[in-house]
Structures are given as C-alpha cells and as structure tokens.
Amino acid sequence: MSTIFSQIVAGEIPARIVYEDETTIAFLDANPLAPGHTLVIPKDEYERLNDVPDDVAADLYETVHHMVPVVEDAVDADATTVAFNNGEEAGQEVPHVHCHIVPRFEGDGGGPIHAVAGDRPDLDDDELDDIAADIEASA
Numbered sequence: 747m748s749t750i751f752s753q754i755v756a757g758e759i760p761a762r763i764v765y766e767d768e769t770t771i772a773f774l775d776a777n778p779l780a781p782g783h784t785l786v787i788p789k790d791e792y793e794r795l796n797d798v799p800d801d802v803a804a805d806l807y808e809t810v811h812h813m814v815p816v817v818e819d820a821v822d823a824d825a826t827t828v829a830f831n832n833g834e835e836a837g838q839e840v841p842h843v844h845c846h847i848v849p850r851f852e853g854d855g856g857g858p859i860h861a862v863a864g865d866r867p868d869l870d871d872d873e874l875d876d877i878a879a880d881i882e883a884s885a
C-alpha cells in the first residue's frame with residue numbers, strides 16, 4: 747500500500763503544495779509545529795534516507811536548499827530547524843522520506859536539535875576514538 751505522501755503526489759488526497767519539480771515536492775505539514783512548517787519529499791517512495799538513490803538525494807537537498815529561505819521569508823521567521831526523522835525509533839511516523847522545515851521565532855519556546863535525543867552517553871576518549879574509527883572505516 748502506498749504511503750499517505752505518495753497519495754499526495756498522485757493527487758489522491760489534498761495537500762497545500764508549495765513547490766514541485768520532476769522528482770521532488772513540498773507541501774505544508776497538516777499538523778504544523780509553526781506557521782509555514784513544510785515537508786519536502788522525493789516523489790518516489792523511499793522509507794529511509796539511505797534508501798534514496800544518489801541522484802534523487804541530490805535533488806532532494808537542492809529543493810530543501812531552495813525552500814528554506816522561501817519559507818523563512820513567507821512567514822517572517824528568524825531561523826529554521828531543518829531535520830529528518832530517519833526511522834521509527836527516531837520518531838518517523840510516515841515511512842516515506844521527508845525533510846521537516848520548521849520556522850523558528852525568537853522566544854518561540856522551542857529547543858535546539860540537541861533536545862531530541864534521550865539521556866546523553868558518558869563516553870571516554872577511547873570509546874570516542876573507537877566509534878570514530880568504525881565510522882571512518884565505512885565512510
């Protein structure tokens with residue numbers, strides 16, 4: 747069964763579409779965290795960021811890059827939080843890659859992206875070195 751976002755792409759359910767090109771589309775979030783909260787998605791359905799092919803990933807970033815200042819200007823925002831919930835355990839509810847562009851305003855009561863994680867780990871230098879080595883080895 748296709749995701750709710752694929753149904754938006756297909757025009758089967760309504761959405762406030764604010765930008766569209768060959769491979770990507772942007773529309774307002776139906777339950778906005780702030781005025782102008784916008785989602786940018788690839789038109790084709792991929793569940794996680796690492797499922798997105800390189801060329802589509804480049805297109806997706808290009809649309810995010812294009813839309814951030816457009817959204818900020820439209821709602822006179824001071825800043826934006828731009829983020830992906832990548833996987834269910836990270837809070838992803840719709841299994842179709844989407845980038846949240848959330849306008850931010852001075853004194854809006856929100857927090858930084860650091861606020862999304864749970865308890866912070868207490869890692870010593872050796873552990874950090876090991877983690878960095880493991881990541882670098884696969885990069």
Ligand code: AMP
Pocket residue numbers: 750761774775776777778830831837838839840841
């Ligand atoms: P996430 O938790 O990252 O998967 O976010 C999914 C987002 O999609 C939420 O912010 C929802 O408000 C939003 N959403 C769900 N259904 C729709 C819809 N039909 N149109 C627009 N936004 C939607």
